[in-house]
Amino acid sequence: MTKAVLGIIGGSGIYDLPGLENARDEMATSPWGAPSAPLRHGTIAGLPVVFLTRHDKGHRLSPSDINYRANIDVLKRAGVTDLISLSACGSFKEELRPGTFVLVDQFVDRTFRRESSFFGKGCVAHVSMAHPVSPRLPLHLAAAAEAEGIPFARGGTYVCIEGPQFSTLAESLTYKGQGYSVIGMTNMPEAKLAREAEICYASVAMVTDFDCWHPDHDAVTVSDIIRVLSANAEKASHLVARLARDFPREHELCPIGSDRALDSALITAPEARDGELLKKLDAVAGRVLRK
Numbered sequence: 001m002t003k004a005v006l007g008i009i010g011g012s013g014i015y016d017l018p019g020l021e022n023a024r025d026e027m028a029t030s031p032w033g034a035p036s037a038p039l040r041h042g043t044i045a046g047l048p049v050v051f052l053t054r055h056d057k058g059h060r061l062s063p064s065d066i067n068y069r070a071n072i073d074v075l076k077r078a079g080v081t082d083l084i085s086l087s088a089c090g091s092f093k094e095e096l097r098p099g100t101f102v103l104v105d106q107f108v109d110r111t112f113r114r115e116s117s118f119f120g121k122g123c124v125a126h127v128s129m130a131h132p133v134s135p136r137l138p139l140h141l142a143a144a145a146e147a148e149g150i151p152f153a154r155g156g157t158y159v160c161i162e163g164p165q166f167s168t169l170a171e172s173l174t175y176k177g178q179g180y181s182v183i184g185m186t187n188m189p190e191a192k193l194a195r196e197a198e199i200c201y202a203s204v205a206m207v208t209d210f211d212c213w214h215p216d217h218d219a220v221t222v223s224d225i226i227r228v229l230s231a232n233a234e235k236a237s238h239l240v241a242r243l244a245r246d247f248p249r250e251h252e253l254c255p256i257g258s259d260r261a262l263d264s265a266l267i268t269a270p271e272a273r274d275g276e277l278l279k280k281l282d283a284v285a286g287r288v289l290r291k
């Protein structure tokens with residue numbers, strides 16, 4: 001049995017986690033570089049919770065400048081078993097209005113200038129991303145949203161663009177035409193790296209705008225988004241409090257094996273492995289490398 005440790009990554013507008021008890025900050029270090037911010041450790045109703053603000057206080061980091069590998073690595077070192085992303089997003093569907101929390105279950109990765117794997121030369125691994133979200137987490141999130149009276153939608157596809165610019169009208173119409181639900185700039189490669197680190201991952205995509213495809217809404221601006229963000233952040237803190245209160249204290253084995261993703265992913269022969277890379281992989285892949 002493994003004790004559950006809930007990780008929360010706060011996105012735009014979420015720079016702290018109100019309700020975290022016995023909170024203390026730790027400037028965690030990683031062989032992958034500097035994480036976005038200190039980790040904030042605490043408890044909610046007795047459950048250990050670790051919070052990381054993705055863009056740092058003051059929104060210092062743009063989506064392309066976030067060190068996603070360091071963030072996931074320090075959360076793994078902190079013992080996080082289950083990780084929830086709280087993210088602002090634009091919507092491609094009339095019914096997913098600003099204020100709606102979309103419990104996305106698929107991602108499309110359109111980023112192109114980010115490190116997207118812990119593995120590489122000297123230790124190659126291929127994990128499955130067919131089902132990027134660990135299915136138990138959205139069930140817990142849905143129950144918490146229902147209990148808190150937060151409007152939410154089950155399932156949806158989040159397309160992750162490089163940014164920092166918002167999309168052109170042609171891009172926005174293309175994504176909408178593809179049937180995607182929401183758009184953001186941060187959930188990839190975060191979800192891929194969480195999978196490589198065997199951390200169960202889910203994302204709450206909190207709608208702030210209709211991007212630029214909607215005939216009745218102007219092209220999105222940061223000031224429009226900020227107006228919706230603070231209400232979303234307030235609801236997100238209630239969601240997390242309820243989620244943590246009702247969260248299982250023992251980590252539930254993931255039915256699709258997200259927490260054992262490396263069992264059949266490593267392909268580099270032991271004699272061909274690079275010692276320096278193996279050292280950096282001590283937290284992420286220690287479970288399988290120490291075998």
Ligand SMILES: CSC[C@H]1O[C@H](OP(=O)(O)O)[C@H](O)[C@@H]1O
Pocket residue numbers: 010011012013054055063086087088089163184185186187222225
């Ligand atoms: C301030 S709007 C654009 C910004 O917000 C989202 O970030 P996050 O996912 O961290 O909430 C989006 O991905 C962009 O980075």
Ligand SMILES: Nc1ncnc2[nH]cnc12
Pocket residue numbers: 088089090091166167183184185208209210211212220225
């Ligand atoms: N329309 C949008 N496009 C990309 N990222 C976003 N974050 C919030 N709204 C967004």
